[in-house]
Amino acid sequence: MSAEFGDRTGKQGRISQWLRGRRPKEAAGDDGREALLLAAAEAGLPLAPAAHPVSGYRCSCDRVGCPTPGRHPLSFAWHTQSTTDRAQIERWARHQPQANFITATGTTHDVLDVPLEAGREALERLLAAGVQVGPVAESDDGRMLFFTLTRGTPEVEDEWWPCELDCHPETMDEHPGLRWHCRGSYVLVPPARLPGDDGQAMHWLRGLEHPLPDPLTLLESLTDACAKYAGEDRATETWPTRH
Template identity: 80%
Template structure:
């Protein structure tokens, strides 16, 4: 998929100012210093807490000094990323300017969660949701084959007895255990656009629907995501699904 995605809001074709700015922009163009910083500040302005992450190095390597890094360019640079994550504009500007190559992660389970699904299933689910008039929030596409649906968090109750776990809950160390639907909540994170991925030039994480869209309740999306994901799980050639992307709304 190219970076020429149009952001869709599913509400009569109305688009926010940021979505209009994003239209037709390729990921590498959005990653120039001014565009990159604007996108990061837009995400923070929407309430997504950010922290610096590693970035690609030549040879499908990671900028960190870990030999054989298992998640190159996809992890925070600090072990304190949960407490470091912030929406403070001045701090994010400092990070962006002092670390011009860094990717950024957003810590989930504070303000928002992320429902992370295989790309083909995610594309079909997004089109179904928009066709049904469901309020879909920000959506990002990762060129490693995932679609990320940003939602409200299930909450961070003061009383731990009120926390309800889910078998879909995903944490950085359990990613391989969730090849289908992953629910990033407390203790997890995802890359936030614009982010560069290792491999071919131009591989990235980029917005399909920008962060100006309000975060929906995750349960309003979950039924469609699980239904479509279950059907896709048994298909050998999931790449046949999704022709005609992006959905026309």
């Protein structure tokens, strides 16, 4: 694959430029936020309100020393609360204007979550090879999220693993830096504000108009890029925290 990709240097350069400059148009203010959330719901992503950062690295929740400020759902019932209902999302967005939102994975979609540099490399290769890539979100704190179809619930439950298995250390040798969010997990959706004093946030790099692909069509490129990323001793501490 690498040889084939190397023959497309011109195309690779154009894709690199596109990735560096690409940002979907997002309306300013509360209206833009609500429109993006409703678009996510219309694309089939079930949403629920989440905490938001306060004064830098503090969290809006009442937990002292919250370990994931601005990154967790407001309710412990987030999995059953998550919905694509337009009226409910409008109420949440308007009554909680500062709240971030999460989407529950494993029902309609999964998310492959990788370090930003590895994700950019994999995305270039996938696009150059003509592979269908769905929506992709980018966070200013160094992660890239590939939204895919869900693996679903197989007839034989033993053939399915919960998301918790993705974050045990022994899996890092096989999939260094990659987290597969499936049943029992969630991710923030844009527009989400991240902790810090420098205005970090999440953005859509590829919008929700792109159909969700089968995760297995992306997995090899993502794991290869993550292995290269880890092998070059780059920020392996970015292994994501269990939600």
